[in-house]
Amino acid sequence: MSIQGNNPIRLNQILLPDPIVSSIFSYVTGAALVTVCKCWKENAILIKEREKRLLILVFGRPGSGKGTLMAKVAEKMGFATLSMGDYFREQVVKKRSFKEFEHQIMNHLPVPLELVHEAVSEVIKSHANQGLMIDCFPRSIESIQFFDELMKKDYPYRRIVAIHIQLDPLVADERLKTRRVCEVCKKIFGKSREEFCCGRELKPRLDAKVQGRQNGFEEKYKPSFDRYKPDLIDGSQPPEEVLKQVEKWIK
Numbered sequence: 001m002s003i004q005g006n007n008p009i010r011l012n013q014i015l016l017p018d019p020i021v022s023s024i025f026s027y028v029t030g031a032a033l034v035t036v037c038k039c040w041k042e043n044a045i046l047i048k049e050r051e052k053r054l055l056i057l058v059f060g061r062p063g064s065g066k067g068t069l070m071a072k073v074a075e076k077m078g079f080a081t082l083s084m085g086d087y088f089r090e091q092v093v094k095k096r097s098f099k100e101f102e103h104q105i106m107n108h109l110p111v112p113l114e115l116v117h118e119a120v121s122e123v124i125k126s127h128a129n130q131g132l133m134i135d136c137f138p139r140s141i142e143s144i145q146f147f148d149e150l151m152k153k154d155y156p157y158r159r160i161v162a163i164h165i166q167l168d169p170l171v172a173d174e175r176l177k178t179r180r181v182c183e184v185c186k187k188i189f190g191k192s193r194e195e196f197c198c199g200r201e202l203k204p205r206l207d208a209k210v211q212g213r214q215n216g217f218e219e220k221y222k223p224s225f226d227r228y229k230p231d232l233i234d235g236s237q238p239p240e241e242v243l244k245q246v247e248k249w250i251k
């Protein structure tokens with residue numbers, strides 16, 4: 001219905017018959033409802049788009065709960081995750097790539113930076129339409145420069161945020177002792193429900209590999225902390241609480 005200017009509508013003085021008042025009322029509420037729905041839909045799309053573009057740099061010492069958090073965010077919010085060790089081991093085991101560095105990769109030893117940078121670039125490219133979490137990267141000054149350049153040149157649409165899951169080194173060490181490893185793909189598992197990987201039972205990880213892993217963590221990551229100023233998250237909370245905090249903070 002249309003409202004003409006020649007007929008003043010004075011609702012407060014009840015000059016209009018009921019059917020007209022109610023049709024005006026339904027027209028106005030209907031239009032408002034359409035606007036609200038439209039806004040809600042657009043907002044939902046916006047939030048989705050924003051999540052898609054979100055790139056979260058996750059820092060935290062070994063045993064701080066990064067892996068658990070990343071797996072939960074991936075499951076609940078559809079994020080892709082990149083953990084260098086897992087990525088390279090998967091490439092070696094499933095795709096038979098990186099033959100030259102197989103020994104380092106399968107024994108959790110460092111690989112050349114160029115290889116790491118290539119992997120980061122590749123994963124970011126192949127998950128361009130998805131939120132992404134990266135585990136403990138970048139770390140060195142060279143990697144920070146590489147990453148910043150990559151974001152500037154090729155992915156200017158990404159919103160980058162950083163978090164640091166903080167945990168006392170002694171507590172983290174205790175957690176590492178409960179870790180188990182798959183003897184086939186060498187993937188490390190926390191205290192989760194998984195019992196098997198690659199069709200085999202998981203084995204306890206040897207303490208020898210755990211020792212010394214906490215040394216100098218803060219100094220090692222100082223360039224990243226200075227550059228990305230991560231939000232601090234208390235890693236001593238149960239994983240569900242950590243997830244809730246991160247979820248609230250993503251939205």
Ligand SMILES: [Zn+2]
Pocket residue numbers: 182183184185186187197198
């Ligand atoms: Zn496995």
